[in-house]
Amino acid sequence: MVIGILLESIGLELDQSKFIVSQVMSLLAGLAFRHFIPASSTNVIKRHLVATILGLYLGHFVFDKDFLHLIILSTMSLGLMKTCPRYCVHILVLVFAMIYLSFVHLYYQINYYGQKNFDITSPMMIFVQKLTYIAFSYVDGSKSSDKLNEHQKSNALILFPGILEFYSYLFHFQGVVVGPGCNFKDYIEFIDGTNIKKHQNYSTLKCPSVKKALFKKIFMTLLMIVVFLKLTLKYPFSSYLEPDVLAKPLWFRLLFLHLASKGHHLYYYIPWTLSDAVNNASGFGFNGYDEKGEPKWDLLTNINIYELETSTSFKHSIDNWHIQTKNWLRRIFFDRLPKGKTLGVFVVSCIWHGFYPGYYFSFVFSAFVIYVGRGIRRNIRPFFLIPRPT
Numbered sequence: 309m310v311i312g313i314l315l316e317s318i319g320l321e322l323d324q325s326k327f328i329v330s331q332v333m334s335l336l337a338g339l340a341f342r343h344f345i346p347a348s349s350t351n352v353i354k355r356h357l358v359a360t361i362l363g364l365y366l367g368h369f370v371f372d373k374d375f376l377h378l379i380i381l382s383t384m385s386l387g388l389m390k391t392c393p394r395y396c397v398h399i400l401v402l403v404f405a406m407i408y409l410s411f412v413h414l415y416y417q418i419n420y421y422g423q424k425n426f427d428i429t430s431p432m433m434i435f436v437q438k439l440t441y442i443a444f445s446y447v448d449g450s451k452s453s454d455k456l457n458e459h460q461k462s463n464a465l466i467l468f469p470g471i472l473e474f475y476s477y478l479f480h481f482q483g484v485v486v487g488p489g490c491n492f493k494d495y496i497e498f499i500d501g502t503n504i505k506k507h508q509n510y511s512t513l514k515c516p517s518v519k520k521a522l523f524k525k526i527f528m529t530l531l532m533i534v535v536f537l538k539l540t541l542k543y544p545f546s547s548y549l550e551p552d553v554l555a556k557p558l559w560f561r562l563l564f565l566h567l568a569s570k571g572h573h574l575y576y577y578i579p580w581t582l583s584d585a586v587n588n589a590s591g592f593g594f595n596g597y598d599e600k601g602e603p604k605w606d607l608l609t610n611i612n613i614y615e616l617e618t619s620t621s622f623k624h625s626i627d628n629w630h631i632q633t634k635n636w637l638r639r640i641f642f643d644r645l646p647k648g649k650t651l652g653v654f655v656v657s658c659i660w661h662g663f664y665p666g667y668y669f670s671f672v673f674s675a676f677v678i679y680v681g682r683g684i685r686r687n688i689r690p691f692f693l694i695p696r697p698t
Contacts, residue, residue: 320537323426326370330485331582335526337362337481338590346515347501347591355499356472362481367431370485374428378435381408382478385439389468394450401443402640405436406659413662430486433660437489437636438478442469444640445492459639463493482587486579488610488632498592503607507596516603518588525585528613532578540571576630580610608632622677633657651675 320328345355368375385405389397409432416427441463448456448464456464469477469492477495478484497503508514545568547553553564587593588605595607612628619625626634637653645652654675661667 321425323370327426327485327579330366330370331579331586334362334366334481334485334586335582335589338586338588342515342518342589342591347499347504349500352500353472356476359480359482359499360472360476363476363479363484366481367479367484370426371428371431377408377412377428378431378479378484381405381432381435382439382475384408385443386471386474389443389446394447398440398443398447402440405439409433409436410659410663417663429662431484434483434487434489435478436660437487437633438492440640441489441636442474442477442492444644457643460643463491465492469496482590482592483583486583488580488583488608489636490608490632494607495592498594503594507594515591516594516597518591518594518603518605521603521605522585522588525581525588529578529582529585532574532581535571536574536578539567540574543568543571545569545572577611577613581613584609622674622681626674626678650678 593608615628
């Protein structure tokens, strides 16, 4: 833990130091994983085993004994999916996973209220996404295709995954610490190379270059870490209440508060960007080619920082923030709820995030902002549009 001690000496807490060390280890492991165990039909078992073993080690390294929660959550959910009637396992897994997560949220909220510790609730939230993805896809596999939308059809599981596939999907080293969540099918296609084959016409598999995307994401991460160490830790929200700041003019205090909030965003920007780089380093995240023939590595991208910071609408902000969670909420809840889709999604998001009052005010208020925005676009916006000449 020499590196961890060095990181602590520059202002990082132990949990933050462990996170950085684990992600650097994952990044190096990902590069080796992609080079020495490339995607192919003959390497499937080996890739599953290596990804799972490394994930178990890194998870225990970061979370210590609390890592047991992930094992209990995943194994109990597996038991439900294996023993309960297929038509209802998705509901049972969803309810069980959310209740378990809620109890852990409450424990940390009661005992560590307001602290920004990187604790086991973060990967548990991702595990809830993954477990419900499997459960709902498994139930979709038993339904008639005319009752499913296109995404549900393409991700339906006719047969339940093998035990190794199941635990590999949950515990793979690229995502066990900070995610992001992903579809089970996307992960399996990464393991066997289908994610590359379906975008190529070559007789032999040619791995697309990841150097450009990887360099960009690592550079952005390093830049944000510097800003985090120099500004965010030095000027947290609480510093707004210091006498020197309160003595300043109103415009200065508002600017200070705005910049402090931007600095707080780095608590999310850094891990999400770094986790994206880790997945890409191992070959996970390839999403075809753009119009210029350049490989796209955005399948697991969780945030578009530039689009978010320059957003001109609330909807555009939501579309570029916590992207993989937004996809999960849409695919598991919005597309399946018969009524009250928007409000229902935000209520679920509240519970999934925890029980701090700010979550409930923020998310429920956001739902009404979206309702109002839809009404304005539908009824008022047309008056300001210039008719196109016919």
